[in-house]
Amino acid sequence: MEISYWGGLDHVTDPRCSHGKRPRRLLCWDGKNTGRRYLGCPMEKKSQMCCFVKWMDEEWPPRFPGARRLLLLSGMW
Numbered sequence: 001m002e003i004s005y006w007g008g009l010d011h012v013t014d015p016r017c018s019h020g021k022r023p024r025r026l027l028c029w030d031g032k033n034t035g036r037r038y039l040g041c042p043m044e045k046k047s048q049m050c051c052f053v054k055w056m057d058e059e060w061p062p063r064f065p066g067a068r069r070l071l072l073l074s075g076m077w
């Protein structure tokens with residue numbers, strides 16, 4: 001499996017957030033979606049962020065170890 005760095009602003013895809021900005025590459029850390037990559041609003045402050053979300057990974061199959069993949073993606077080991 002090829003693992004590449006995931007982060008920063010996305011310069012590849014077309015979608016823009018509700019501010020018209022290029023989205024930021026983010027990783028979900030929440031529950032069953034842990035480890036899924038998505039694009040979100042690039043604003044620094046949460047209060048300024050719009051609710052733009054575009055998932056880049058399909059939803060995990062029920063038993064897929066998403067948390068393990070998250071470690072790979074984030075370079076924590």
Ligand SMILES: [Zn+2]
Binds near residue numbers: 021041049050052
């Ligand atoms: Zn936005």
